[in-house]
Amino acid sequence: MGSKVSIVKCADYKKENVDFAVKKALALVGGIPDFIKPGARVLLKPNLLMSIEPERAITTHPEVVRPVIRILKDIGVKVYIADTPSVWGKKEDIEIKELYKKTGMASIAKEEGAELITLKQKSFKKGLPLASFIDEVDAVINIAKFKTHGLMILTAAVKNLFGLIPGLFKSELHKKYFKAREFAAMLLDVYESVSPALTIVDAVDIIEGDGPATSGEKRHVGLILAGRDAIAIDSVLAKIMNLTPEDIPVIAASGRRNLGCSDLRSIEILGENLNDVILADFKLPNPAMIYKIPKPAFEIFKKLLDYRPEIDPTVCVKCNRCRQICPEKVITLEPKIKIDYSRCIRCFCCQEACPERAISTRKSFLAKILGMRG
Numbered sequence: 615m616g617s618k619v620s621i622v623k624c625a626d627y628k629k630e631n632v633d634f635a636v637k638k639a640l641a642l643v644g645g646i647p648d649f650i651k652p653g654a655r656v657l658l659k660p661n662l663l664m665s666i667e668p669e670r671a672i673t674t675h676p677e678v679v680r681p682v683i684r685i686l687k688d689i690g691v692k693v694y695i696a697d698t699p700s701v702w703g704k705k706e707d708i709e710i711k712e713l714y715k716k717t718g719m720a721s722i723a724k725e726e727g728a729e730l731i732t733l734k735q736k737s738f739k740k741g742l743p744l745a746s747f748i749d750e751v752d753a754v755i756n757i758a759k760f761k762t763h764g765l766m767i768l769t770a771a772v773k774n775l776f777g778l779i780p781g782l783f784k785s786e787l788h789k790k791y792f793k794a795r796e797f798a799a800m801l802l803d804v805y806e807s808v809s810p811a812l813t814i815v816d817a818v819d820i821i822e823g824d825g826p827a828t829s830g831e832k833r834h835v836g837l838i839l840a841g842r843d844a845i846a847i848d849s850v851l852a853k854i855m856n857l858t859p860e861d862i863p864v865i866a867a868s869g870r871r872n873l874g875c876s877d878l879r880s881i882e883i884l885g886e887n888l889n890d891v892i893l894a895d896f897k898l899p900n901p902a903m904i905y906k907i908p909k910p911a912f913e914i915f916k917k918l919l920d921y922r923p924e925i926d927p928t929v930c931v932k933c934n935r936c937r938q939i940c941p942e943k944v945i946t947l948e949p950k951i952k953i954d955y956s957r958c959i960r961c962f963c964c965q966e967a968c969p970e971r972a973i974s975t976r977k978s979f980l981a982k983i984l985g986m987r988g
Contacts, residue, residue: 616843616846616875616877616880616881616882617841617842617843617845617846617874617875617880617881617882618642618643618644618841618842618843618846618881618882618884619643619839619840619841619843619846619847619850619881619882619883619884620638620639620640620642620643620839620840620841620883620884620885621639621837621838621839621850621883621884621885621886621888621891622635622638622639622642622837622838622839622840622885622886623635623836623837623885623886624818624836624837624838625836626818626836627668627675627677627678627818627819628677629677629680632675632677632678632680632681632818632838633680633681633684635838636678636681636682636685636814636838636840637681637685638885639814639838639839639840639885640685640812640814640840642840642884642885643840643841643842643884646685646686646689646812647689649753649755649811649812649842650686650689650691650752650753650755650811650812651752652689652690652691653689653690653691654691654692654751654752654753655691655692655694655750655751655752655753656686656691656692656693656694656751656752656753656754656755656811657694657695657696657731657747657748657751657753657754657755658679658682658683658693658694658695658696658728658754658755658757659696659697659754659755659756659757659774659775659777659778659810660673660674660678660679660695660697660717660719660757660758660759661673661674661697661757661758661759661761661769661774661777661816662674662697662698662699662713662714662717662719662777663699663700663777663826663827663966664699664700664713664827664967664969665699665709665712665713665715665716665717665969666716666717666828666969667716667717667718668717668718670828670832671759671761671819671820671821671832671833672759672761672821672826672827672828672830673717673759674717674757674758674759674816675718675816675818675819676717676718676719676721676722677722678757678814678816678818678838679695679719679722679757680722680725680726682755682757682814683722683723683726683727683728684726686755687726687727692729693726693727693728693729694728694729694730694731694747694751695714695719695722695723695728695729695730695731696730696731696732696733696745696747697713697733697777697778698710698733698745698777698778698779698780698781698784699713700784700827700935700939700963700966700967706732706734706781707732710732714730731747733745733747733778733780734780734781735747735780736779736780736783737749739807740803740804740806740807741803742779742787742800742803742804742807743779743780743783744778744779744804744807744808745778745779745780748778748808753810753811753812754778754808754809754810754811755810755811755812755813755814756771756774756775756808756810756812756813756814756844757774757813757814757815757816758770758771758773758774758813758814758815758816759774759815759816759817759820759821759826760815760816760817760820760821760835760837760839760851761820761821761822761825761826761830762821762822762823762824762825762826762830762855762897762898762899763825763826763899763966764824764825764899764900764921764961764962764965764966764975765794765797765863765960765961765962766794766797766798766801766862766863766864767855767857767861767862767863767898767899768848768851768852768855768862768864769825769826770815770847770848770851771813771815771844771845771847771848771851772801772802772804772805772844772845772848772864772868773801773864775801775804775805775808775810775844776801776804778804778808779804782938782939784939784963785938785939785940785941785963786941787800788941788959788961788963789941789942789959792941792959792960792961794863795863795866795867797863798863798864798866798867799867799871801864801867802864802867802868802871802873805844805873806873810844811842812840812841812842813840813841813842813843813844813847814838814839814840815837815838815839815840815847815851816838817835817836817837817838817839817851817854818834818835818836818837818838819832819833819834819835820832820833820834820835821833822896822897822898823897823898823899824899824900824965824974824975825899826966827965827966827967827968827969828968828969828970828971829965829968829971829973829974829975830899831897833897835854835891835893837854837886837891839851843874843875844874845864845865845868845873845874845875845876846874846875846876846881848862848864848865849862849865849875849876849877849878849881850878850881850883850888852865853878853888853892854888854891854892854893854896855893855896855898856892856893856894856895856896857898859876859877859878860876899975900921900975921960921975921976922953922955922958922960922975922976923953923958923960923962923964923965923973923974923975923976924953924973924974924975924976925945925951925953925964925972925973926972926973926974927951929970929971929972930947930951930970930972931970931972932947932948932951933969933970934947935964935967935968935969936963936964936967936968936973938967939963939964939966939967940963940964941959941961941963942957942958942959944957944958945964962975
């Protein structure tokens with residue numbers, strides 16, 4: 615067997631239920647001593663995409679982080695928690711405090727004795743501006759959220775580490791690597807640079823459809839996953855989504871680089887039977903529907919199978935988040951809401967950053983005819 619991935623049922627976010635599920639998931643893959651040395655300095659990296667309540671299922675739930683802190687404190691580990699939101703404003707210090715407060719991380723850190731960190735400084739690894747704080751700790755534990763993503767189809771174990779790129783550098787990378795294959799390769803560079811000691815995935819309540827934020831739909835799945843190999847974990851999640859691992863750009867790219875294990879036959883799955891947790895009716899993001907089209911047909915019709923973000927002026931509150939994050943600066947809010955589609959690269963960063971669910975995915979006429987919807 616190759617990599618190990620545990621799948622454990624977790625009915626809800628009640629403290630005792632999550633505590634049991636996380637401990638069991640870790641025990642199945644070897645236990646925390648297999649990953650972290652006593653007395654180490656460890657950074658916990660949850661998914662904190664935006665300042666929003668954990669009940670919305672867009673961010674890693676704080677109750678999934680709590681037992682990890684406790685387990686680490688039991689072996690004398692100094693625990694830090696950090697992430698960066700999708701958009702930084704002019705008042706970064708205020709915004710990061712609001713992010714930690716709204717997502718429940720501030721209260722968890724205070725109750726359990728962990729330290730919240732603001733990731734500002736950067737150091738370049740593989741040409742990428744990663745948070746320099748990574749160099750100040752002995753290990754990173756990746757605590758991801760299972761969600762869909764317009765460009766990458768899945769955001770979970772590997773994609774979560776993109777949050778270790780501080781500030782608006784994320785937008786610059788979206789601009790530079792706007793094609794799915796290129797962006798996936800860049801994410802693998804981040805993964806290799808960070809090299810997390812352990813990955814835990816919060817898949818109790820998830821986002822499907824047009825995720826990873828407010829445009830997606832919340833769904834109860836009731837699972838916690840864990841393992842060392844993030845590629846293997848994402849491959850298992852792809853199967854849970856009723857896809858093959860190769861359908862996910864990051865996993866396909868990992869195969870080309872011989873990185874991690876994506877062959878489900880070589881992954882030792884512990885706990886639940888994978889076939890018992892597959893979601894046959896899983897809703898994919900609209901742009902991902904092109905992957906369901908046979909390749910010959912796709913090559914013929916790809917120019918007509920267009921997806922683009924569309925802002926609903928009746929819902930938009932003009933908070934400016936979409937304009938801030940847009941890599942190509944193609945969004946205008948005044949005097950009229952408008953997107954310059956001739957320059958739009960379809961990265962869907964605007965949809966990801968919108969806190970009001972004001973941005974939907976507009977389909978071309980042919981895409982509508984083909985009924986392309988997850």
